[in-house]
Amino acid sequence: MSTMRRHDTIYAVVGSPEARDVVTAPAEKYAARRMRSEAQESRTSFFCSIAVGGCGSKLKLAAGDMRIPYFSHAPQAVCDLSDATARDGYTHLAIQEELKRWIEGTTSLRCDLEVATSDRKGRSDLVVRDAEDTHRLGLEIQLSPLTHAEMQRRSNIYLKCMNHVQWLYGHEEIQACRSQVERGGYAFRVRIDMETKECDLGYFGFHGGGSLQTAWRPLRDWIVRRNGLYSPSIKSVLEEAKAKAEIEHASKPKPPPETYQSIYTGLSEEYGSVLTAEYAAVRERVIAAIYRSARKGQLDESTAVELLVWLRDLTKHSAWWRRQLLGPGRKGPEIVIRVLEVYRSQKQ
Structure with missing residues (x-):
């Protein structure tokens, strides 16, 4: 158990610790002060929600001049909620x-x-x-x-x-x-x-x-x-x-027919002959995912060619491929998405 920092939450529930009516502290101090005044007039209280794993204690809506408004625990309150868990x-x-x-x-x-x-x-x-x-x-x-x-x-x-x-x-x-x-x-x-x-x-x-x-x-x-x-x-x-994607696709220069297939075939043969079986399998999964996405129409051919050429010239160790491109449990489109992300980040 650890004492919660007083500024850690911008959320609360209204009425009781078991309530499910969530409120958010307004970012603007005057709006927060109005919320606080209205709650006082209606004798409404804010609480740390038990339903989300909170401590259930009463919260105070702080709306000072120096910091963004937030719901504050009492100094003696103990709560396990972290920022991410509360959010x-x-x-x-x-x-x-x-x-x-x-x-x-x-x-x-x-x-x-x-x-x-x-x-x-x-x-x-x-x-x-x-x-x-x-x-x-x-x-x-x-x-x-x-x-x-x-x-x-x-x-x-x-x-x-x-x-x-x-x-x-x-x-x-x-x-x-x-x-x-x-x-x-x-x-x-x-x-x-x-x-x-x-x-x-x-x-x-x-x-x-x-x-x-x-x-x-x-x-x-x-x-x-x-x-x-x-x-x-x-x-x-x-x-x-x-329709928008098709227009963007039509505006890109088309590679020669079967270019991506020939690159894929060449890469498969190259990896199979020069790498150990384990490393060849890792790279094969990556390029196969790109190839299948292109054949299904999920990835346009010109982008597939760009990715395959980049992978062909990539000198990273195969452990990097496994960690960065393949990852635990990734399959098909997930691999393609990750390859696109890494490719674009390295091209920036």
Whole structure:
């Protein structure tokens, strides 16, 4: 246990330590002072949320002249929340509440939060069910790192007591999110403005030309289906993104036919003949991922040629390839994304 620094949190809940109504300290001091005055007039108190792992103690909204407003613990308070834990925890809590409010306010469905599975081995963020409780949809909000294997393990637990599970990722870098794109073509993402509590959902996937993007739409543009969330208007957003990518792709000079295939074949033969089997396998996975993405149309040929030529001339030791380009658990598009990131960073 460690004493929490008094300036560590800009979040709190209102009314009680068990409350789920998240508030954010305004960045502007006069707005923060108004919030504090209104709370005093209504005899409302701010608390460190137990739901996010906080200590449950009462907080004071500090709004001085020298520092950005923040919620302060009492000097004697002891709290384990760190900056990162508090940020993710309160964001997760706010998203849960906003999704529940939206679902119950626009449908006849029920929405329960933090529902334990029948075997007590898991706890689902949101369970959406019809009035007869004949069909259950689980919505899982994931803001912290998660592997594909762990996502599958948890999904299997949830599916023992519900019909469908849909994951909503807060960050596109989450490995499970990338893996879902590789296997299904897209993944779902979620974000929220912590001051206004406006929440958006989005499709994350390839939009043409090797570009991974998220197409966002506000909650009002989504509907709840038996097997998950769907946005009728997202189709036009995806089509616009695809058209833009195709225009950019058309403006690039085209390499000679099969150039990238010949480079790929040459590299495969070269690595197989001059490297040890282990190192050859590492590099083979990297260039094979680029080749497959180009063949599928996810990566344009000119970009594939640039990357393969760069890799051909790269003199880094194979351990660097494994650490920087391959990484633990990366597959297909994830490898291509990482290669693009490293390539562009070294070209700057």
